[in-house]
Amino acid sequence: AQSVTQPDIHITVSEGASLELRCNYSYGATPYLFWYVQSPGQGLQLLLKYFSGDTLVQGIKGFEAEFKRSQSSFNLRKPSVHWSDAAEYFCAVGATNAGKSTFGDGTTLTVKP
Amino acid sequence: KAGVTQTPRYLIKTRGQQVTLSCSPISGHRSVSWYQQTPGQGLQFLFEYFSETQRNKGNFPGRFSGRQFSNSRSEMNVSTLELGDSALYLCASSTAGFSNYGYTFGSGTRLTVV
Numbered sequence: 029a030q031s032v033t034q035p036d037i038h039i040t041v042s043e044g045a046s047l048e049l050r051c052n053y054s055y056g057a058t059p060y061l062f063w064y065v066q067s068p069g070q071g072l073q074l075l076l077k078y079f080s081g082d083t084l085v086q087g088i089k090g091f092e093a094e095f096k097r098s099q100s101s102f103n104l105r106k107p108s109v110h111w112s113d114a115a116e117y118f119c120a121v122g123a124t125n126a127g128k129s130t131f132g133d134g135t136t137l138t139v140k141p
Numbered sequence: 142k143a144g145v146t147q148t149p150r151y152l153i154k155t156r157g158q159q160v161t162l163s164c165s166p167i168s169g170h171r172s173v174s175w176y177q178q179t180p181g182q183g184l185q186f187l188f189e190y191f192s193e194t195q196r197n198k199g200n201f202p203g204r205f206s207g208r209q210f211s212n213s214r215s216e217m218n219v220s221t222l223e224l225g226d227s228a229l230y231l232c233a234s235s236t237a238g239f240s241n242y243g244y245t246f247g248s249g250t251r252l253t254v255v
Binding site for chain 1: 184233245247
């Protein structure tokens with residue numbers, strides 16, 4: 029069974045500082061991995077996705093993520109955080125042949141001025 | 142192009158009642174999935190529909206049901222509402238029928254059961 033772990037429930041960073049959100053997954057085959065962001069009271073927005081190929085993927089809003097098979101990780105990074113990045117971030121792994129993704133519990137990002 | 146539209150945005154229902162939520166996917170998306178989001182359980186998969194057929198189902202009781210119409214619009218129904226059904230219900234559509242390509246989510250329906 030597939031699973032996703034986001035070890036950090038809450039992270040606080042200063043505006044302009046770099047950010048890394050951790051994600052570990054468990055999946056029996058080549059994973060399809062995603063990062064989503066959710067603002068309060070809203071749905072989730074897809075930031076980026078990894079299917080295969082280059083292990084460093086670029087997404088929207090200046091985010092990137094690196095797939096490391098040996099560590100079963102897919103960490104999200106951003107070189108310089110903006111106040112508008114404050115939100116909840118979800119890592120997810122997708123099934124290979126069906127419309128179901130498994131989501132982590134999320135990491136809430138607070139940005140200090 | 143229009144995003145995923147969920148209606149209504151907010152609902153307040155009494156325990157024991159039933160409720161129907163609606164979702165219109167992005168034009169051309171044939172897969173619609175439903176998730177329940179609560180502070181305690183996070184995002185939990187309810188079911189997925191593709192071309193009017195339920196293709197996957199999560200671990201929810203039979204009180205939770207859904208359907209998809211020929212225009213890909215989907216509805217989910219919860220009968221005999223319980224207090225624990227209070228949640229944000231999210232609909233997500235996907236191109237090519239698989240979540241592998243990533244979802245586009247609606248803004249959700251906030252259901253409160255009193």
